[in-house]
Amino acid sequence: MAEGFDIDHLAKLARLSLTAEEKALYSSQLNQILGHFQALADADLPATIDDARVVNEDALRSDEPGLVLGAEAVTRIAPASRDGQISVPRVVDDES
């Protein structure tokens, strides 16, 4: 069940940069944990899924814009902001 484990691919998917030591440690630990999951592969399981949650469809608010926090509160907790907006590294090149 645990074959095909690729720590570099997983780290890329998870947007994590791992050192060589971390890769070795996590590979070993995850393989051990996934071995414990073998019980799931061997189990006789129902075909249907019931996850116990009752979602209240009536809880949907009307689809209208409204003030939640406001720009000042949002930019105050942002790592970087300018002119009332959150700033990030350049996403699009000048020529694009």
Added chain:
Amino acid sequence: MADALHTLSAAELGRRLAAGSLTSRALCEALIARYQVINDKVGAFTHLDQADVLAQAAASDVRRKAGQGRGPLEGIPVAIKDNIAVKGQPLTCSSKMLASLVSPYDSHVAERLRSAGAILYGRLNRDEFAMGSSTENSALRKTFNPWDLARIPGGSSGGSAAALAAGLVPLSLGSDTGGSIRQPASHCGVVGLKPTYGLISRFGLVAFASSLDQIGPMARSIEDCELLLNALASADARDMTCFGPSDRALTPAGDAKKLRIGIPKGFLGKGVAPEVAAAVNAAIEFYRAQGCAISEVELPSADLAVPTYYVVATAEASSNLGRYDGVRYGHRSASAGTPVEMMTASRSEGFGPEVKRRILLGTFVLSAGYADAYYVRALRARSKIRAEYLAALAGVDVLLTPTVPTPAFKVGEKASDPLQLYLEDIFTIPANLAGLPAISVPCGKSGHLPVGFHLVGAPLSEAKLLAAGRLFEAAHGFAHQQATL
């Protein structure tokens, strides 16, 4: 009197406040004085804004004097786990990722506590993003078990339990995804209740695994736990899975001596420490002597609970924690180049080892080619576990087991073996998977270390769990217990 205030229950403090023999300000001053002496030993709190606490207390005293008291929690301090938003207070999740975040809004439970007149009293340490069973995974500080400072308090709500056991606060809030209220409650000798999924709004609770997470009350007695539960349960349109207060859950149950108690077959055997088994067996015999009907029940898929939980919880965590990208809030790496490099560096610098481990595991079980083998099978296993618990609870009122197989272990003892640590939650996880209410009640000691038993009930059976706990508590000396520090 001031010296003894930390030993009193919230209910008794409320009675003194109502009678006018105590002010909230005097109470908070006494607790702050104790905090200044005790907290560095125990490490329960990561933050306490003393001026804000005293201002809240003064406002409460003014309300009370004006005849505008808001109920039994008026003027009572409630400490809050640091993953539950309180406007103007840190919301760190005990992580470097959110180390500088101050919450711009109140969670629903914080709103409820304010409207009840409670004092929102400080931030409690926990495992980073609630991932852990020992509070050793906090990036901010270590928390120690007040009963033995060389041992862990449990986790992830370790600060919430340790603060109660150390007499630092009469009430606290925790959150429970796989046992994070009940396991530390057991290790610290206090009461911890995980409500039915949906009874309390999760709005403002930092998401770990959304289909499992619940906020719940922690206290040194059943009476106090019930007091806090009643204040928290309330409808909230901001959480689609919250159905709000329920008379069935909150109305005091009938005669606890008539309860039918199921003992899951095999749960007191392999892996349970002899002293824990002895304390839990004594509790079973107590209930039998009281007239409760005791019977053995079958839960044949119990062995699937831990692997099922760690697939579902890590899958949801890997998705929920995708929001920490260094853009809108939280840590942003100074070494940023492109946006993707910034996100990767920010996450790698901000998250600790256990969080990274669970994100990687969750990413794997959801990845193309593996999702059916792991995630979908885990959802099917979850359905089976839930069906078996509901079937068992059709024949009995509550299920009784140990809360944790062993007493609190030494700090560092299991730090390098995550799988062993995951097995700490073997008895508590099924209630989260099945959405059921569950409580840990102190029932004895293993040497000097507290032991608790665990009750699980059908959906909305909180009142039965509390009634059963109250019956036991009234006949034993474990209510209001505190460690000597």
